[in-house]
Amino acid sequence: MRRSQLDxxxxxxxxxxxxxxxxxxxxxxxxxxEWRARALETRLMRERGLGWNVATFxxxxxxxxxxxxxxxxxxxxxDLAAGRGKLYGEKIFVCRDGQRVPYxxxxxxxxxxxNRGGGSFVIDLLQVDEGGQPTDxxxxxxxxxxxxxxxxRASLSLAPGEGLTLDPLIAHAFRAEGGDVVxxxxxxxxxxxxxxxxxxxxxxxxxTEDAPARHCIVADYSSF
Numbered sequence: 562m563r564r565s566q567l568d569x570x571x572x573x574x575x576x577x578x579x580x581x582x583x584x585x586x587x588x589x590x591x592x593x594x595e596w597r598a599r600a601l602e603t604r605l606m607r608e609r610g611l612g613w614n615v616a617t618f619x620x621x622x623x624x625x626x627x628x629x630x631x632x633x634x635x636x637x638x639x640d641l642a643a644g645r646g647k648l649y650g651e652k653i654f655v656c657r658d659g660q661r662v663p664y665x666x667x668x669x670x671x672x673x674x675x676n677r678g679g680g681s682f683v684i685d686l687l688q689v690d691e692g693g694q695p696t697d698x699x700x701x702x703x704x705x706x707x708x709x710x711x712x713x714r715a716s717l718s719l720a721p722g723e724g725l726t727l728d729p730l731i732a733h734a735f736r737a738e739g740g741d742v743v744x745x746x747x748x749x750x751x752x753x754x755x756x757x758x759x760x761x762x763x764x765x766x767x768x769t770e771d772a773p774a775r776h777c778i779v780a781d782y783s784s785f
Contacts, residue, residue, distance in 0.1 A: 563769045563772075564770050564771055564772050564773075564774055567615050568772070568774065568775045570623065570629060571615065571778075574631075575589070577655050577657075577741050577743065578653065578655060581677060581743045582678065583653055585631060586633060591777065592777075593776075593777050596777045596781075596782075597785060607782040609632075610632050610753060610779045611635060612631065612632060612778065613630075613631055613777065614629070614630045614631075615627070615628075618661075618663050618759075618763060620765075623660075624659075624660060625661070626660065626662070627662075628656060628662050629654060629655050631652065631654070632650065632651070632652045633651045634647070634650055637750060638669070638756075640750065641669070641749065641750060648750050650749070650750050651748075652745070653744070653746075655742070655743055655744070656737040656744065660736060661736040662735050663734050663760065663761055664687070664732045664733065664734040664761070665734075665757055665760065666689055666693070666729070666730055666731060666732040666758050666760075667727075667729050667730075668729050668758070669729060669751065670756055671726065671727065671728055671729060671748060671749055672747065673725070673748070674724060674725055674746050675722075676721050676743075676744055677722075677743045678721050678743045679721065679737065679741045679742040679743055680740030680741065680742050681718045681739050682735060682744060683717070683718045683719075683735060684718075684734070685714070685715075685716045685734040686700075686711055686714070686715055686716070686717065687714050687731075688713065689731075689732050695732065695760070697714075698713060699712050702725060702727070702731070704726075705723060705724055705725075732760060766780070
């Protein structure tokens with residue numbers, strides 16, 4: 562992806578969030594220069610991946626298969642075993658109308674996803690075994706506090722305000738229908754680099770620096 566395209570995508574995402582009343586913390590607007598000037602005081606923020614993340618899952622086709630995520634809170638996943646500390650994370654993401662995120666699952670993380678506004682948020686679901694292979698078994702999920710049985714490869718549609726709990730080893734793909742969707746995610750503290758398993762290979766996420774950066778994304782932090 563080109564840097565100029567990435568910055569435009571973030572600008573558009575902020576506008577979508579604002580239309581649905583989603584107010585971001587001040588650091589969502591920090592320039593790269595501000596992030597660098599605050600490198601010492603933001604060390605934990607950067608280590609835990611707070612801020613913007615833009616991903617594309619099909620080469621040169623962000624509008625078809627991509628996502629923008631803003632992480633507002635993330636604890637240290639290494640504290641999970643001790644059972645104390647900040648054991649949770651929070652993210653806000655936008656899935657644009659017709660855009661799809663492919664099947665992926667987690668081995669540790671349990672997450673709640675909630676449609677915070679916009680169109681329908683459609684989630685395709687299947688269970689995988691310990692080896693990461695899809696099964697044809699039905700499974701149970703918590704849908705806004707109600708336990709429901711879900712057939713293999715079923716799809717559930719969440720209207721604004723509705724949510725779903727996704728347990729480990731439940732692979733999920735999702736897409737927006739009938740308009741852009743702003744979603745919230747509340748989860749266990751997670752290491753995104755180690756606990757995201759996609760069922761299909763992903764394209765290279767490298768950035769082509771065709772213009773000076775106006776926004777920072779999580780991948781930029783290593784340069785600090």
